[in-house]
Amino acid sequence: MNPSLAPARLRARDLLRLSSIGIRTRKLRAGLSALGIAIGVAAIVAVLGLSSSSQAGLLAEINRLGTNLLTVTNGQTLFGQTAELPTDAPGMIGRIGPVTSVQYTGSVSNANAYKSPFVPSIDTNALSVDATSLGLPADIGTTLSQGVFLNAATQDEPICVLGAAAAQRLGIDKVFQGERIWVGGMWFYVVGVLNQAVLTSEIDSSVLIGFPAAEKYFNFDGNPSEIYVRTVDSAPQVNAVDSVLAATANPESPNEVDVSQPSDALVAEADAKAALNSLFLGLGAVSLLVGAVGVANIMVISVLERRSEIGLRRALGATKGHIRAQFMSEAILLSLLGGAVGVLAGAASTAVYASSKGWEVVVPPLAWGGGFGAAIVIGAVAGLMPALRAARMSPKDALWSV
């Protein structure tokens, strides 16, 4: 074999120039054929980006609220009645080592809250009236949006604080001096409104009054119905407290006590966000498929149109491999352009939406890396058949049949 007859390798720069001929000379057509891939990649990047960003937002929220809050709720007796927690349960729980704070509420079931005495008594607005301990907001991770919370001086007065939803349903968006509502047949003055309590949403629809006031005005028995327990912030400690909580709250019948960790629901929600919107992913995949067919189609047409160019290149000394490489890389380049536009569009829509929600903008590497990767694979698959066809073309037929 003659060593001087080894075909030369194309330089990367030359290959890039060759593969961009079709795109440079037919810009509109190239743009349209890459559109399907752009849309598909944009959809997939946006879905992945949005779910990651909303997950990041939720995780940030969970982080802020803490995962070390446990709630103890009065469960059911063996006979299906509502069980009662002993009045000394909060005190007992407070003596568990890793517990840092204990707050509690008691359901005042014989009182309902209304905007005024003239509201029909069946229109309870699904509000509950609850007695509360004085350190509740900080313990459950919320704050006052307006006014002040109950304190030692006001807890035996006809004074209340509203949960966020309760204030909304009663039509109170500003706490004025002398603002009052009709609770259990008498006026209670509103001194504060809470922000949303994400971990303990039952507080949102609650009208909170002091334990002494509940006992004084409504003959409340003083039994807590929910106990909110903060522990040292470490998972083993939280679990340790969790395991002894029921027995500590109600030593006589621990099985009548429900213990839960409210952040669990949020963590589960965050996990669910990661488990993507399959509908949009499906649409993205279909769009990619359509895009692949579009690129393949345009490449087939391009090869047919450029017969004489192919013949000329063979006459100038291109091997079949050179021709194959040129058209394969043209298909990949075309598809990569679509992919790049798609990644940018997907990332941009993620950024716009996430920042409007106040989330951190997260476009996971899987999303953009996958977008580019998918584009390359699609280009290679779509370009293979046309490239093989181009390489198979006989140069003399291509040059002498025009």
Place this chain on the structure above:
Amino acid sequence: MTVTSGPAGSSPHGILAPSAPGSPNDSSESVVRLEGVSKTYPSEPPVDALKDVSFTVHEGELVGIVGPSGSGKTTLLHLMGTLDRPTKGTVWLTGLEVGKLSDAELSALRAGRIGFIFQQFFLAEHQSVLDNVADGLLYTAVPLSERRDAAARALESVGLGAKLSSLPTKLSGGQRQRVAIARALVGSPAVVLADEPTGNLDQATGASILELFHELNEAGATIVVITHDRAVAAWMGRIIQVLDGRVVSDGPAGEWKRATGA
């Protein structure tokens, strides 16, 4: 009998392979050699396009191939240019037996040793004249800057030194064919093969292209031209006449002129 053209000097343009000094007779290298070559196209019915053709083109020759339409001229050019293989017989190019080479080796052979010129020019409209010519070296592992330098020199040699950055669409037919000629010459190939290079040009322009071939040959290029052009004899050194797939005469242009009364 093989007749060769007059003596060829070394290239004044510096891009053409310098030919062997002195008279290119038996001592000169054979560039293309055909021995008992036949070509039958397997169509229905099969066509015997070439029948037992033998001749040799030596370095430094300027050969015209003439013959009526359908006589087999283009088929002959395909075989000389390694774009097709004979049904029977043997083709050698610069001493290499074409039948023994793979498709990739033939591609490399074309890249380095054969230049083609076509009736339709086949220039890339989106790129400059200079880059069109530089692409004549694209498949030879020569770096881009050297390709462009060589292209500029080749364009100079065909009289287009002032048009390097023009687009082919801005040129006349004759100028376009000169660009194509520069592209064929840019790698200093062993042989340049042209099929009807004047077919798309008017009489005067065609004659000037033939004159250019003559000049390039004087400068050392080995050129084979297929042509219908009656003016061919004035510029070629040797004429091979083909009829019905056979070589019917092969000799100095002057002899052919006398015999045909052209």
